Amino acid sequence: MKPKIYAHRGASNYAPENTMPAFQLAYNMKTDGIETDVQLTKDNVPVLIHDEHVNRTTNSIGYIRDLTYHELKQLDAGSWFSPKFKGTTIPTLEELLTWIKDKSIYLNIELKNNKIDYKYIEAIVYEQIKAYQLINRTTISTFNPNSVKRMAAHTNFRELALLTSKRIRNPIQFVKELGANALHVKYNLVNPSMVTLAQQQHVKLRIFTVNRPARIIRSIKYGVDGIFTDVPDVALYYKHLMLGKQQ
Ligand code: G3P
Ligand code: CA
Secondary structure, three states: OOOEEEEEOOOOOOOOOOOHHHHHHHHHOOOOEEEEEEEEOOOOOEEEOOOOEOOOOOOOOOEHHHOOHHHHHOOOOOOOOOHHHOOOOOOEHHHHHHHHOOOOOEEEEEEOOOOOOOOOHHHHHHHHHHHOOOHHHEEEEEOOHHHHHHHHHHOOOOEEEEEEOOOOOOHHHHHHHHOOOEEEEEHHHOOHHHHHHHHHOOOEEEEEOOOOHHHHHHHHHHOOOEEEEOOHHHHHHHHHHHHOOOO
16 A cells, blocks of 8 residues: 555664664564665675765765675664674675565665666666565666666666756656666655646655655655655654554
8 A cells, every 4th residue: 555665774663764673663663674775795786775885874984896705794774773783794695685585575676876877786786686586676766867777778677767856847757767676756846737647657666765754644644655764663653653553
């Protein structure tokens, strides 16, 4: 049932973002899906971290692209959030795919290639998701329109989304021109006519990042396909309250 609730970077209000504890917690909360961010290490391993550098969310500094997988795995990605999570590491995409394989929830993988256009990131991520047979419940998204075009041309992702936090002219038409079939848009840019047009054009429309109850309620009323939230428990509570429990 719409909207699907996606735990943004896992249940990131309660556990360090983009870590296995945050994903597990979201799953325990019965989230519909999980959203995460992918960057590439120096040796081309896809890892789950939002920023291009490790400064904010680990005990070290430096760019992901300058660190090898082995170097990155030594870092503590939990203590910045709470001492309770000391020793938590940055997960690889493969760790997440292994974990999610037997869980019937959706996955949104955001390629973080709008600031650093990592070479081959699309192909590397596509091959891993295909190998885990997770294409059918995965949406791939990026803020980089050129990357969307490349994926439309060279991969068979079932759902390909353009992300935008800026107002663009005719966004639904733009998405279709790129070869995508979903638009992930910042909360303040959504309006009822965008929702209607997206439905008419068979473009999935999802909103980020919706945390406040009033905004969650409004998003559910809009009838969008998905909501990205740091508080999946709160969003699920309102979804069930407003729409009932049947999924
Ligand atoms: O995928 C939706 C949202 O995560 C995009 O923004 O900056 O939180 O990755 P950001
Ligand atoms: Ca993201």
